[in-house]
Amino acid sequence: MKEQRFDVWAAGDAYERYMGRWSRLVAEEFVAWLDCGDGLRWLDVGCGTAALTATVAERCRPRTVVGLDGSAAFVATARASAPAPACFVVADGMALPVRDAGCDVAVSGLVLNFLPAPGAAVAEASRVVGPGGLVASYVWDYAGGMALLRHFWEAASAVDPAAAAVDEGRRFPMCRPEPLRALWTEAGLVDVTVAPIEVATVFSGFADLWEPFTAGQGPAPGYVAGLTEPTRDRLRDRLRDTVPTRPDGSIALTARAWAIQGRKPGRSRT
Template structure:
């Protein structure tokens, strides 16, 4: 993805540390439950396209679980594409390309998917329309996005702490910025693109942090909205934010966060998945 304000996507390995470990979990769950227009799991030997592939979390699960005839992953970040090429085996291939101008001829793909990318497009509706263009009649268009408003516990706590120490951060809060990350909005996008049999469902995956450092330090990678915001702070404000987040977590630990005997923190992360079928 391209930079948008504090949204920086320039280092694949750094993103892996920040979000990749969780995105691989949700990608596996999404791929395992994906269904075709006949209600059966998407079979082997199909032609796939992964839009906004990032470091290849979803592409890799397609290769592993669905044994595609071919799968192309595209992303605007050359650095992320380079990481994906290193991490994901054949028959996957990758290209640097814009989600709004896919380098694929119309009707040439059986399944078009997108993981955790739709909300970062300048026009999500145009992105879905482009996916519909390249999928064959009867083919599947599907995507998933994090539930930034309420289902990403560690991010919600991060932005709540940021707003207390820096009210100007409100415009960067993903829960406010990305209204498309809600079930009704996703359904409206898919139905508005003419897709049929539209279904929206939650995907929940576990996230376990070894302790506060394991939660905080990935915010220092600079990759994505929250880490990009942290990177832009002057050191004193960054330290105030760190201490505010630590205090919130301590309060949560006394209340409702599950803490394991070794001091690790277990959370549940939620994404919303949507899929539909191109008619005709």
């Protein structure tokens, strides 16, 4: 039986509340880890609501920074919020509208595992950076370190055994250090480094945690949208009973992403 997918990317504001706000925290650490100089030409592949693009624009003094995404709705949200000099294009991350060696740094945040051929996507990113250029990305540690999703899918599997088949921890085995390293190495990149980035994900209350799951943006919310109302209610109640809640009603979790970077062989001209 073909695996059913629930990956929906059509409402930037809803995605921002669901996952974009946490991606922004990772982006801050990720950009600091890259430690790039000023005046570089950046490309953000699968920019979403501009969590990473905006961080580059604010912190790296780029010569240019272009974010591209296949979702016109996400690009519209990004355009409305990101600071100059960021600009945005609706485009396919598997066929970048950039000439060979047209940028210095190609990055992506939380998108690599959603592309149809991740290895080809990394090779395409390598094509567009010049000699010595950097290709880097971060992805959630779906299988173990992304506590929000681990609590969600454990609750979902308890009320609906079929949920196990679409658990991101099962769907995306690439989101671990060694498979990521292999992708970069197979693309011909050198000096490959993988590192964990962990951020706090604190929710003001259960509604702050649960309501983004009902907005339909991303795999877990897409799964929720397909449930009958009674099953959705059982999932909500199970999740509320199992997440660790503080006396004031807030919920403090952590999220781990894996970050990876590697360079295109050759001497940089920048």
